[in-house]
Amino acid sequence: MKDVAAEAGVDTSLVSRLLNADQTLSVRPETEERVMAAVRRLAYRPNTAARTLKTARTMALGMVIPDLSNVIYAEIARGAGDRAAAAGYVLLISGAAAEVRTEILEDRVDGLLYAVATAQSVPDLDVPGAPPAILINRRGPASSPSVVVDDRAGVALATRYLLSLEHRRIAHVAGPQDVDTARRRRRGYVDAMTAAGLDVPAELTVESTFDEEGGAASTAALLRVTPRPTAIVAANSNAAVGAMAAVREAGLSVPQDVSVVGLHDIPHASYLNPALTTVRMPLAEMGGRAVDLLLGMIAGDPGGAVMVTTPPELIVRASCGPPAGR
Amino acid sequence: MKDVAAEAGVDTSLVSRLLNADQTLSVRPETEERVMAAVRRLAYRPNTAARTLKTARTMALGMVIPDLSNVIYAEIARGAGDRAAAAGYVLLISGAAAEVRTEILEDRVDGLLYAVATAQSVPDLDVPGAPPAILINRRGPASSPSVVVDDRAGVALATRYLLSLEHRRIAHVAGPQDVDTARRRRRGYVDAMTAAGLDVPAELTVESTFDEEGGAASTAALLRVTPRPTAIVAANSNAAVGAMAAVREAGLSVPQDVSVVGLHDIPHASYLNPALTTVRMPLAEMGGRAVDLLLGMIAGDPGGAVMVTTPPELIVRASCGPPAGR
DNA sequence: CTGTTAGCGCTTTCAA
DNA sequence: TTGAAAGCGCTAACAG
Numbered sequence: 001m002k003d004v005a006a007e008a009g010v011d012t013s014l015v016s017r018l019l020n021a022d023q024t025l026s027v028r029p030e031t032e033e034r035v036m037a038a039v040r041r042l043a044y045r046p047n048t049a050a051r052t053l054k055t056a057r058t059m060a061l062g063m064v065i066p067d068l069s070n071v072i073y074a075e076i077a078r079g080a081g082d083r084a085a086a087a088g089y090v091l092l093i094s095g096a097a098a099e100v101r102t103e104i105l106e107d108r109v110d111g112l113l114y115a116v117a118t119a120q121s122v123p124d125l126d127v128p129g130a131p132p133a134i135l136i137n138r139r140g141p142a143s144s145p146s147v148v149v150d151d152r153a154g155v156a157l158a159t160r161y162l163l164s165l166e167h168r169r170i171a172h173v174a175g176p177q178d179v180d181t182a183r184r185r186r187r188g189y190v191d192a193m194t195a196a197g198l199d200v201p202a203e204l205t206v207e208s209t210f211d212e213e214g215g216a217a218s219t220a221a222l223l224r225v226t227p228r229p230t231a232i233v234a235a236n237s238n239a240a241v242g243a244m245a246a247v248r249e250a251g252l253s254v255p256q257d258v259s260v261v262g263l264h265d266i267p268h269a270s271y272l273n274p275a276l277t278t279v280r281m282p283l284a285e286m287g288g289r290a291v292d293l294l295l296g297m298i299a300g301d302p303g304g305a306v307m308v309t310t311p312p313e314l315i316v317r318a319s320c321g322p323p324a325g326r
Numbered sequence: 327m328k329d330v331a332a333e334a335g336v337d338t339s340l341v342s343r344l345l346n347a348d349q350t351l352s353v354r355p356e357t358e359e360r361v362m363a364a365v366r367r368l369a370y371r372p373n374t375a376a377r378t379l380k381t382a383r384t385m386a387l388g389m390v391i392p393d394l395s396n397v398i399y400a401e402i403a404r405g406a407g408d409r410a411a412a413a414g415y416v417l418l419i420s421g422a423a424a425e426v427r428t429e430i431l432e433d434r435v436d437g438l439l440y441a442v443a444t445a446q447s448v449p450d451l452d453v454p455g456a457p458p459a460i461l462i463n464r465r466g467p468a469s470s471p472s473v474v475v476d477d478r479a480g481v482a483l484a485t486r487y488l489l490s491l492e493h494r495r496i497a498h499v500a501g502p503q504d505v506d507t508a509r510r511r512r513r514g515y516v517d518a519m520t521a522a523g524l525d526v527p528a529e530l531t532v533e534s535t536f537d538e539e540g541g542a543a544s545t546a547a548l549l550r551v552t553p554r555p556t557a558i559v560a561a562n563s564n565a566a567v568g569a570m571a572a573v574r575e576a577g578l579s580v581p582q583d584v585s586v587v588g589l590h591d592i593p594h595a596s597y598l599n600p601a602l603t604t605v606r607m608p609l610a611e612m613g614g615r616a617v618d619l620l621l622g623m624i625a626g627d628p629g630g631a632v633m634v635t636t637p638p639e640l641i642v643r644a645s646c647g648p649p650a651g652r
Numbered sequence: 653c654t655g656t657t658a659g660c661g662c663t664t665t666c667a668a
Numbered sequence: 669t670t671g672a673a674a675g676c677g678c679t680a681a682c683a684g
Contacts, residue, residue, distance in 0.1 A: 339678095343679085373676085373678070375677080380678050
């Protein structure tokens with residue numbers, strides 16, 4: 001910047017105010033032109049570290065995604081990244097779970113988004129000295145800041161669809177019940193069943209992890225129940241993929257013997273065999289809203305627990321049909 | 327740091343050298359103890375921006391992944407992140423393709439990893455003033471720094487497996503041929519075919535994108551060729567998923583009518599119907615090697631074009647069988 | 653064994 | 669309309 005100032009024959013402070021579009025400044029147009037020309041000629045780019053040191057703002061937001069291989073985070077990150085960019089921030093993603101790395105991240109961002117879906121320990125938000133942080137797709141203790149989608153409505157929608165197909169023995173491959181997201185999904189299942197006047201026998205809900213392996217294992221267990229369930233609502237689509245595999249493994253077929261629905265419309269869904277019926281959730285929007293909330297907190301707002309209520313959307317494909325014998 | 331120094335009754339420079347484990351320093355144990363106690367009591371954490379400003383090193387590495395929804399990048403990033411952490415660096419991932427954001431990233435890292443698999447324009451490496459950068463899973467012009475795996479060997483392995491099953495009319499769903507990775511994969515197919523003394527008719531290779539949709543479209547075209555191919559080697563596993571869908575769409579089945587192999591052992595592979603036979607590539611290792619190379623360049627090394635030669639591994643599942651009529 | 657000092661590149665208040 | 673000056677928090681060369 002010193003070079004630019006010298007080249008333009010002005011003081012560095014003028015260059016700085018020009019570059020930051022300082023409103024309270026009035027410059028002679030020719031001076032401004034001279035400075036801008038120097039900036040271009042020298043290909044000047046401000047030093048982020050110096051700016052950060054001076055202003056105490058990094059203009060970056062961090063997002064922690066322990067499970068980068070789960071594609072739904074790609075969509076959440078896309079929504080978050082776009083919103084951050086619109087506000088002049090960069091979104092920096094860290095794939096690490098390790099608390100150490102999170103601490104290192106903290107020093108480089110003005111705020112933190114935690115996308116931790118599994119039962120992993122919830123990070124301590126509101127650590128003194130650390131930047132504001134919020135949970136994405138998960139709620140924390142009390143009213144700690146968070147943004148979630150309406151999981152309950154999503155799973156209820158899936159379940160109602162199965163009910164409309166005349167299924168009555170509908171099972172639920174539930175997510176880990178120590179995670180609120182999984183609990184809300186389960187509640188959506190129970191809601192829809194009871195609203196239809198049906199019992200919700202305990203043996204038709206099996207808790208599992210959020211992955212294919214968990215979905216397969218719980219489904220295998222479910223298929224041993226008598227009378228056998230005719231349909232399965234999986235807590236997410238990876239588990240649904242596992243569920244379909246388990247149905248085949250048992251010598252049965254989807255959807256003739258067992259129908260399967262998954263939550264989250266993953267890219268593979270329409271290419272599976274059979275194509276997986278899913279419920280699409282507003283994931284990108286959740287990412288965007290999370291950034292809004294975080295930006296508000298950086299500005300001094302208290303935060304809060306947000307739910308994105310954009311209605312889930314049923315994507316009907318081939319993995320569901322009427323129950324056998326109908 | 328000033329507070330810590332005051333609390334311990336020493337100078338800040340001593341605190342700094344203690345915290346950075348300065349070897350040339352000898353301290354009285356009791357003094358060190360006093361400083362460390364102060365650090366703990368005040369929960370002191372150094373200011374990254376100030377340190378960066380002073381040392382001109384961020385101790386961060388950036389990784390640009392335009393397509394975060396492609397799970398293979400999760401594995402590459404894991405390998406890169408672990409290696410970076412071992413060297414005392416944080417890996418910061420950006421999901422953005424936009425050049426603007428890349429520029430912003432440049433200011434925050436000591437080096438950049440570009441994981442751009444598709445035909446998107448190759449970023450300018452070696453921009454004056456910008457930190458060193460290398461390409462991952464892709465080669466650039468001339469001998470610009472890059473790290474790739476042995477795609478040619480991977481696809482050749484897949485093709486040889488099909489040959490060992492007695493297939494002769496083996497088709498290739500190729501990736502975009504303006505991407506070197508896709509070209510090398512294609513060469514692997516041609517290698518294996520010619521090594522077996524077979525012709526490689528042009529109509530049995532169809533160029534497509536690296537996703538499910540592309541795989542499905544090219545396979546549909548391939549199935550219209552007469553005589554129809556009995557097996558397909560897909561340039562990656564997402565395309566293979568699309569290929570299997572297209573085979574079914576044509577009223578045929580995998581592997582009875584058409585066998586399918588995919589490159590990259592994605593998590594879904596073993597849960598597909600049928601389970602997808604794949605070739606596992608050393609992706610995490612590629613990420614790690616990329617970090618090694620980049621770290622070397624940061625230290626002043628010239629860089630170079632690296633290929634990870636760890637042998638690809640065939641994962642046999644259910645999507646391949648002998649050709650019909652055998 | 654420990655302290656002094658200068659300065660990294662920028663922003664911002666105040667003065668001219 | 670522009671410049672001077674202080675200082676953000678740290679490191680490193682040098683002095684004591």
